Amino acid sequence: MSGLLVLDRRQTAAALRPDAVLDAVGRALVSIARDEVSAPPRIAALTPTGLLGAMPGYVPGLGLAAKLVTVTADPRHPGRGFHRGLVALFDEHDGRALALVDGESLTEVRTAAVATCSALALAVRPGLGRVAVVGAGAQARAQLALLATVLPEAEVTVAGRDPVRAGAAAALHPGARVAGVEEAVRGADVVFCCTGATAPVVRREWLAPGVHVSSVGGSRGPELDSGTIRDAVLFAEWTGAATAPPPAGAHELQDLAPGRPVALLGSVLDGGHPGRGGDTDALTVFKSTGHAALDVAAVRVACDVALERGWGVRVDL
Incomplete structure (x- = not known):
């Protein structure tokens, strides 16, 4: 036709x-x-x-x-x-x-998909374990809907500023509950950060050893604090996430120390990079800018x- x-x-x-x-x-x-x-x-x-x-x-x-x-x-x-x-x-x-x-x-579905790819490749526990979704807007809802399809048995907690909106988002995944951001993050094996934040909403001290964080929001500012970035093994879709200024690059990756590596998620999926390399205590962060x-x-x-x-x-x- x-x-x-x-x-x-x-x-x-x-x-x-x-x-x-x-x-x-x-x-x-x-x-x-x-x-x-x-x-x-x-x-x-x-x-x-x-x-x-x-x-x-x-x-x-x-x-x-x-x-x-x-x-x-x-x-x-x-x-x-x-x-x-x-x-x-x-x-x-x-x-x-x-x-x-x-x-x-x-954009919502493909962003949720790339975040899920990062978690499946880098999380310590099979099936992701305990999952926190931070945010209650459109991208958080897309993430929850995708998780409900591919990982309906995951233990999911939704955190947002508005408990009513967070509750409505949580209804998209079977058995998901609502909690405050700090509580949700402290208890998680995987954190999906899906906000429109202009300042950090996730703090380093809330993250336990071995957590994987997938940050897909933050178009107008950082979602993750500097301590999280400092201590993490970093991954992105493309090298420009760290070398290009916003809006192409990520706010969180703008001032990395010279030579600080940011691995490509595709290299992990392709087997060319070991990902967390068997280190079950490492903090891993995938920072998405879209591509x-x-x-x-x-x-x-x-x-x-x-x-x-x-x-x-x-x-x-």
Whole structure:
């Protein structure tokens, strides 16, 4: 069929099958580590309330795509924000636009998938053990929904500033409970930090030996304190997480000591890096900044599933 396939928000979310997204995101991370991906650092136009970022990327075997994403503060709720946008998939051979999907739901699912990949690769306990999800917004809900699908037996605690919102988020995972941030983090084997924080919400003294922390928020500031970064074995999607300034790089990784290593998660998945290397007491931190290759992976899954199931509308564009 000819024309551009357009998926609305509901169709995009339904087409992002968790197992397929986890697999595709893992492939994209490995391609980043092998230096097979073409993706310039994210650029952004800044506004008084946020930014508009552009993220094009090409991943061999997955495709060519670009995301336009806005990150803005919510004027009605200080400390909260929005991530909105569009993702377009193109034919890598002749340049035709193939599909256009909702960027908000795609970003949520692929970010939850990469965080889960990091935990599965770096956590000490099989099945992740005791899990804390810090945050109660859209990204935290996406993380909980993914965990409910792939690890429904995990012992999950949700922590957020608003107990009502945290309770609503916790309802997405069977048996999840609600606690304060410090209590949730102190009792965890794995911490998923999914906030819009502008200042640290996780403290080093709360983290027990052997904890894995996956931090995917913090677009406007650090989620993790300097002590956590100081003591951790660090991982990221790409080297620019530490070498590029925000919004491309991570706030937490800007002032590392010269020569401080930041390993690529794809190298762990590919077997080229030992991860925690058998050190069950090491603190590991995966700091996600997002990467265009992950959007390529997720939009490929969404397009393939939609084509298989006959979803979406065609536009002559």
